[in-house]
Amino acid sequence: MAEKLLKKGNEAIALAAIRYGADGYFGYPITPQSEVMETLMEEMPWETTGMVVLQAESETSSINMLYGGACCGKKVMTSSSSPGISLMCEGISYMAGAELPCLLVNVIRGGPGLGTIQPAQGDYFQAVKGGGHGDYRIIVLAPASVQEMYDFVGLGFELAFKYRIPTMILSDGAIGQMMEKVELRDSVRRLTDQEIAEKYGHWATVGKPANRKGNIISSLSLAASEMEAINLRLQEKYRTIEKNEIRYEKTMCEDAEYLLVAFGSSSRICEGTVEIAREKGIRLGLLRPITLFPYPTPVIQEMLPQLKGIMSVELNSGQMVEDVRLAVNGAVPVEFYGRMGGSIFSPEEVLKAFAEKFNL
Amino acid sequence: MKEELIIAGFGGQGVLSMGKILAYSGIMQNKEVTWMPSYGPEMRGGTANVTVIISDKRISSPILQWCDTAIVLNQQSMDKFEPIIRKGGLLLYDPNGISRHPTRKDIKIYSIAATDLANRMEMSRTFNMMVLGAYLKLKPILDKENVLQGLKKSLPERHHHLIPLNEKAIEVGKEHVKEVV
Numbered sequence: 001m002a003e004k005l006l007k008k009g010n011e012a013i014a015l016a017a018i019r020y021g022a023d024g025y026f027g028y029p030i031t032p033q034s035e036v037m038e039t040l041m042e043e044m045p046w047e048t049t050g051m052v053v054l055q056a057e058s059e060t061s062s063i064n065m066l067y068g069g070a071c072c073g074k075k076v077m078t079s080s081s082s083p084g085i086s087l088m089c090e091g092i093s094y095m096a097g098a099e100l101p102c103l104l105v106n107v108i109r110g111g112p113g114l115g116t117i118q119p120a121q122g123d124y125f126q127a128v129k130g131g132g133h134g135d136y137r138i139i140v141l142a143p144a145s146v147q148e149m150y151d152f153v154g155l156g157f158e159l160a161f162k163y164r165i166p167t168m169i170l171s172d173g174a175i176g177q178m179m180e181k182v183e184l185r186d187s188v189r190r191l192t193d194q195e196i197a198e199k200y201g202h203w204a205t206v207g208k209p210a211n212r213k214g215n216i217i218s219s220l221s222l223a224a225s226e227m228e229a230i231n232l233r234l235q236e237k238y239r240t241i242e243k244n245e246i247r248y249e250k251t252m253c254e255d256a257e258y259l260l261v262a263f264g265s266s267s268r269i270c271e272g273t274v275e276i277a278r279e280k281g282i283r284l285g286l287l288r289p290i291t292l293f294p295y296p297t298p299v300i301q302e303m304l305p306q307l308k309g310i311m312s313v314e315l316n317s318g319q320m321v322e323d324v325r326l327a328v329n330g331a332v333p334v335e336f337y338g339r340m341g342g343s344i345f346s347p348e349e350v351l352k353a354f355a356e357k358f359n360l
Numbered sequence: 361m362k363e364e365l366i367i368a369g370f371g372g373q374g375v376l377s378m379g380k381i382l383a384y385s386g387i388m389q390n391k392e393v394t395w396m397p398s399y400g401p402e403m404r405g406g407t408a409n410v411t412v413i414i415s416d417k418r419i420s421s422p423i424l425q426w427c428d429t430a431i432v433l434n435q436q437s438m439d440k441f442e443p444i445i446r447k448g449g450l451l452l453y454d455p456n457g458i459s460r461h462p463t464r465k466d467i468k469i470y471s472i473a474a475t476d477l478a479n480r481m482e483m484s485r486t487f488n489m490m491v492l493g494a495y496l497k498l499k500p501i502l503d504k505e506n507v508l509q510g511l512k513k514s515l516p517e518r519h520h521h522l523i524p525l526n527e528k529a530i531e532v533g534k535e536h537v538k539e540v541v
Contacts, residue, residue, distance in 0.1 A: 006384045006393065006513070178422055179380065179395035181387050265422075272421030346425035 002183045009149040009176040013079060013105055013169070014039035016153035017051070021190040022103075023074035024052040026065040028084060031117040032173035033107035036079040049190055059084040063091030070100035071217045073196040073204025075157050079105035081173075082123050083114060086131065092166055093132025096234075097219030099203075101160035103153065104138075104168040107176040110342035118342025119173030119265060124319035127170045128292045135231055137238045139167040139245065140292040142263040146180035154185070161200050163241055170292060172315065174265040174344065238294075247290035248299050252278060256285025258358065259303065260350070261324050262313040263289050270313050272347030273354070282360065292320070300327040309358050311335045313350055333358075361391075361416050363501055364424055368409035368441055369433025374488030377514065378431075379410035381492065385502045385510025386414040396422040407436050414501065431495060435459060452495055452537070462540070469540040470498055472533055486529035493533025 007015065014036050017025060027037050037055065045051035056062035062078045069076035080088065085106045095102060108123045110116040123131075127140045139159050141152045152169050160167040191199070193206045208214040221227045249267075252274050253259070262270040267288040277284035287303070289296045300310075309332055312321035321336040328334050337353040339345050345353075354360070365382070369375045379395050386393040396411040411427075413419050430441040432453040438460065445451055447466045455461075456475035472494035478487040496502065502510075511526055 004387055006380065006387055006395070174396070174422070177397055179383060179393075180419075181393055269421040269423050272423075275420055344423050346423050347421045348425040 002185065004181050004183050006179050007146060007182045008035055008179050009143070009146045009171060010035035010079075010107065011039045012146050012150040012182045013153060014043065015182075015184065016150040017077060018043055018045040018049060019184060019187045020154040020157055021049065021075060021188040022051055022077055022153075022157070023190055024054070024065075024069045024076045025078065026052075026054050026056050026062040026069075026076065027078045027080065028056050028059050028062055030081045030084045032109055032119070032176050033079050033081050033105070035176070036105065036107075051190065059087035060091070063088035063095075066102045067091055067095055067098070067100060070095060070102045071098075071205050073193060073200075073206055075101075075103075075161075075190070077103035077105065077153075077157075079107065081107050081109045082111050082120075083109075085123065085126065089126070089132035091132075092138065093130070093134050093136060094219050095166045096130075096132070096136035096138060097134060097230075098217050099164040099234075100166065100217065101157075101164050102166050103156045103160055104166060106168060106170050108170070108172040110340065116342040117173060119175075119177075119315065119344065120340065120342055121172055121264060121266060121315040122317075122319070122340065123170065124292065124314070124316060127168055128295070128320075128323070136234065137165075137241075137293050139163070139165055139241060139294075140170050141167065141247075142170050142267075142290060142292050143175060144264055144267050144288060146175070146178065146182050149175060150182050151185070154188075159245060161196075163237055164200075164203070165237070165241070170264065172265050173342075242294040245291060246294045246296045246299065248296040249288040249290060250299075251286040251288070253285035253287065253303065255283055256303075256306065257283040257308050258285070258354070259300075259307055259310045260284065260286045260313055260354070261289070261300070261310060261320070262286065263292060263320065265344070266313050266315055269345060269347055270350060273313075273350040276347055276351055277354075284354070289320075295323050295327070297323070297327040300324065304328065304331045307332050309333045309335065311337055311354050311357060313345075314338045315344065316340060361414075361501060363412075363414045363429065363499065364427045365412045365414070365429045365431070366409055366424070366427045366441055366444075367412065367431040367433075368407055368437030371408040373408070373433050375408045375433065376410050378488045378492050379412045381507070381510050381514045382412050382414065382502070383510075384513045385507045386412075388506035388509040388513070389502055391415060392417065392419050394419045394422045407434060407440075409437065409441075429495070429499065431491060433491070438462065450498060452491070452498065454491065468498075470494065470537050471540050472537045474533065477532060477536060478529070481532070483525065483529055483532075486526055489526045489529035490533035490536070493530035494537035495533075496530065497534040497537050
């Protein structure tokens with residue numbers, strides 16, 4: 001039987017990185033995610049798997065270390081919290097442009113600016129619509145438990161390499177700091193350059209053999225026609241991801257007349273809301289997008305005929321609700337409830353807001 | 361079985377570690393557990409508190425409006441958490457430093473003089489284990505062997521020689537818990 005431990009979400013990320021065969025972690029401390037690097041330093045994976053763990057001098061530096069490692073086809077990752085991710089956005093755009101895989105972890109804190117160390121979900125736009133410049137997307141995974149913090153490290157690396165795209169775990173201070181049972185999966189060993197090439201193609205810059213042209217990794221292409229072709233190829237990749245990689249979870253949706261949509265820590269609270277609503281005889285369900293890009297738009301659309309209304313519940317001023325409204329396109333009323341700046345709602349508070357908005 | 365519990369007191373009283381031992385003991389008993397430090401609507405600052413949920417089934421919200429049990433170790437926590445205990449729920453407190461005693465009639469109220477006991481027995485560092493013992497006497501939701509396993513898992517190995525002392529403190533707590541009428 002797999003070992004079951006009581007761990008914080010942040011600690012689970014670190015343990016998973018080692019066990020999923022990461023080659024390198026580069027990061028800079030910031031609350032509420034500092035336990036990621038602390039745990040890695042305690043575990044000393046450089047003595048076991050050979051994984052590199054390095055504290056960079058800033059977030060700008062860590063993202064560029066990721067760029068370098070990813071060019072060599074290595075499984076590289078970083079973690080930070082909101083202001084740190086803002087500093088990384090230039091590098092994330094470059095990696096998206098150069099089609100480089102990497103795993104980013106954002107344990108969101110309340111913002112804007114330095115904000116607060118309490119949990120929030122105010123970085124949805126930044127993660128999903130692109131915090132950096134240019135027409136790019138990254139895959140965004142939203143864990144709602146400590147076990148998912150662990151599991152999504154493996155899933156994140158898999159998707160990042162499958163599509164050669166930066167992939168982000170979008171978490172927050174609540175999931176990062178909370179402790180739950182986590183089941184450690186079997187360890188996967190680090191892949192060799194040869195194995196990476198066989199599995200994902202010969203794109204990495206690991207030395208040019210005589211029988212093929214050298215690989216060039218760059219996000220620069222000055223001719224408009226060439227740059228347009230690159231953009232079209234990227235967009236085609238994003239459409240493929242939208243077709244293949246949507247992940248979500250439904251709770252009590254079969255007979256639901258009303259739907260809550262929430263991700264991450266909010267979705268856990270909304271699960272509680274659904275439980276109370278059902279006790280009162282209200283046919284309320286919950287849709288939890290697990291991938292925020294690609295967004296489960298078709299899943300919402302399929303449910304529309306049975307629904308009288310939808311409420312998006314977020315720890316921000318209303319960001320994901322825009323994607324819900326795009327999916328719904330006016331077919332049913334879409335409301336929003338949220339709190340900001342590190343304050344969290346309780347299940348009862350969400351139910352009260354829901355009842356008020358829909359006059360129930 | 362689902363137990364939603366809040367433990368609250370001053371920082372340094374071992375509130376968070378008491379919660380951690382309970383949560384680990386829950387895992388040892390094949391339960392689902394969530395341990396959530398002072399985040400959320402209940403947070404006002406000044407005191408340390410932790411929410412622990414132990415359940416047979418998947419746990420939904422880690423943020424609670426109401427709890428089944430509150431373990432209260434200072435006056436601020438009494439003021440904050442006495443009102444949010446569910447009807448018929450449990451309040452366990454250490455009377456040391458409490459000037460305004462609980463007044464609710466619709467909950468069960470017990471006290472454990474853990475601060476006094478721990479000082480008198482020269483076991484002051486196991487104060488929180490006495491409180492834990494009192495709680496487990498009132499809510500025997502976890503088997504003794506699993507609690508000892510949870511204790512072992514929660515403590516770093518260099519502190520494992522203290523386990524017998526902690527075990528003793530749990531027993532002391534069980535013996536001395538009193539109903540408040």
